[in-house]
Amino acid sequence: MSKPIVATTSLAGCFGCHMSVLDIDERILELIDLVDFDKSPVNDIKKFSRTCDIGLIEGGCCNSENVHVLKDFREHCKILVSVGECAIMGGLPAMRNGIPLRECLEEAYLNGPTVQNNKLKLIPNDPEIPILLDKVYPCHEIVKMDYHLPGCPPRADLIWEALIALVTGGEMKLPYEVVKFD
Amino acid sequence: MNQVVKFTIDGIECMAAQGQYIVDAAKENGIYIPTLCNYPGVKPKGSCRICTVKVNGRMMTACTTPVAENMQIENQDNEIIELRKAIIELLFIEGNHFCPACEKSGNCELQALAYRYTMMVPRFPYTFPQRAVDATNPKLIKDQNRCILCKRCIRAIQDEKGRSIFAYHKRSNKVEIGLDPKIGKGLTDELAQKSVDVCPVGALLIRGRGFEQPIGQRKYDKQAIGSDIENM
Structure with a gap:
C-alpha cells in the first residue's frame, strides 16, 4: 500500500505553524517514513500532482488568492485540518476586521508614520495583486474543514499526535498542556 | 448553629x-x-x-x-457539559477574543474554561463586532473587545464613599461597561489593581503593564481551572 500523502500551505499566516511542524524534532524522520509530501512550502512543490489524503492549512483568508488556494486544497485533499489560531479564527490578521478596509490601506500607504516617498498618493491597485477581502475569514467559513488544531502556534506535540492519529486511524491523545490558544 | x-x-x-x-x-x-x-x-x-x-x-x-x-x-451530565461548552463558544464568538495578542492570556478564566472543556473551535460563526478600547483613564485601560459583561467589576469595585466606578452603558447587544470619568480619575493604585484582578478576562488592564509572566509559568498553563478544588 502506498503511503498517505500530505499537502500543506500558509494562507494569511506567518509560517509559525510550519515552524511548529519542524519542532517535532527527530520525529521528522519517522514522519517521512510514514507519509509522502505533495504541494507544500516544505518541499517547494507548487502544484498538486495527485489527490492528497491530508491537507494542513495555516492562516485564514484575507484575499482572493487565499480563497482560491483554500478551495484548491478542498478539491485535492480528503481531509483538511485548520492548523493554528489564524486558520481557526483569523488570528492577528483578523484584528483589522473592526477597521474599514479603506482606512487600513490609507494607514499603510498614505498616512502611516513610516510612509515615505509616496508622492503620488497611490494605493496599490494592479489587477495582478490579489484583491483584499472586506474581512479576514476563518477557513471553516469558506470551505468545510474537518479538524481544528488550536494554538499560536499549535504545540508540535499536538500536530504530531494529530498526524499520527489521522495516518494510523487511532484515537488522538489530548493532554491538558497541548491545547493552548497562544 | x-x-x-x-x-x-x-x-x-x-x-x-x-x-x-x-x-x-x-x-x-x-x-x-x-x-x-x-x-x-x-x-x-x-x-x-x-x-x-x-x-x-x-x-x-x-x-x-x-x-x-x-x-x-x-x-x-452530558447535557450539562454540552450546554457549558456552548456557552463558552458563544462567549468566544460574541466578542473579539484574540488570545495570542492578549495580555491576560494564560491567566484568563474564559480561556481556562475553554481549555478545561477542550474547545478546538466554536461551532458558531464569528461575529467580529466593532468595539473600541477606552484609554481615557490615567490608570486603567478598558478593552470592550474582550469584555464578557459579567458585571464583576460593577459589583465588586467601589470607592471609599461606596460609589460604583464601573457602570453599564447603552442597551441590548450594544451594551458595554464604562468607567465613571470623574470618580475614575481619582482611582488609587490599589483599587486599579483590584479591578484588574476581579476581571475574569483581559478587558481591564493596568496602563503600561502586560506579558509579565513567561509562557509556561502562568496560572492555567499547566493546571486546569478548578483542579485546585478537585485536588484538595
Whole structure:
C-alpha cells in the first residue's frame, strides 16, 4: 500500500505553524517514513500532482488568492485540518476586521508614520495583486474543514499526535498542556 | 448553629451547611462547578449560566441556588457539559477574543474554561463586532473587545464613599461597561489593581503593564481551572 500523502500551505499566516511542524524534532524522520509530501512550502512543490489524503492549512483568508488556494486544497485533499489560531479564527490578521478596509490601506500607504516617498498618493491597485477581502475569514467559513488544531502556534506535540492519529486511524491523545490558544 | 444538610453530586454523598449556595457547598466537598460571573465575596448574580447543574432533574444555576436536604445534583451530565461548552463558544464568538495578542492570556478564566472543556473551535460563526478600547483613564485601560459583561467589576469595585466606578452603558447587544470619568480619575493604585484582578478576562488592564509572566509559568498553563478544588 502506498503511503498517505500530505499537502500543506500558509494562507494569511506567518509560517509559525510550519515552524511548529519542524519542532517535532527527530520525529521528522519517522514522519517521512510514514507519509509522502505533495504541494507544500516544505518541499517547494507548487502544484498538486495527485489527490492528497491530508491537507494542513495555516492562516485564514484575507484575499482572493487565499480563497482560491483554500478551495484548491478542498478539491485535492480528503481531509483538511485548520492548523493554528489564524486558520481557526483569523488570528492577528483578523484584528483589522473592526477597521474599514479603506482606512487600513490609507494607514499603510498614505498616512502611516513610516510612509515615505509616496508622492503620488497611490494605493496599490494592479489587477495582478490579489484583491483584499472586506474581512479576514476563518477557513471553516469558506470551505468545510474537518479538524481544528488550536494554538499560536499549535504545540508540535499536538500536530504530531494529530498526524499520527489521522495516518494510523487511532484515537488522538489530548493532554491538558497541548491545547493552548497562544 | 447552622443546620447540616445531606445531598448528592453525581451520586457522591456530600454535606454542607443549610443555605449555602451549591457552588460553595460543592467546593467544600472537593467538587468543582465552573463559574465565570461569580466572584468570592460578591453577591451572586447567575448571569453567565456556566455553573448550570441539574437539581432533581431541573436545570438551575449553582451560584444562586442554596443546597437543601436530599438534593440530587448532576454536574457531569452530558447535557450539562454540552450546554457549558456552548456557552463558552458563544462567549468566544460574541466578542473579539484574540488570545495570542492578549495580555491576560494564560491567566484568563474564559480561556481556562475553554481549555478545561477542550474547545478546538466554536461551532458558531464569528461575529467580529466593532468595539473600541477606552484609554481615557490615567490608570486603567478598558478593552470592550474582550469584555464578557459579567458585571464583576460593577459589583465588586467601589470607592471609599461606596460609589460604583464601573457602570453599564447603552442597551441590548450594544451594551458595554464604562468607567465613571470623574470618580475614575481619582482611582488609587490599589483599587486599579483590584479591578484588574476581579476581571475574569483581559478587558481591564493596568496602563503600561502586560506579558509579565513567561509562557509556561502562568496560572492555567499547566493546571486546569478548578483542579485546585478537585485536588484538595
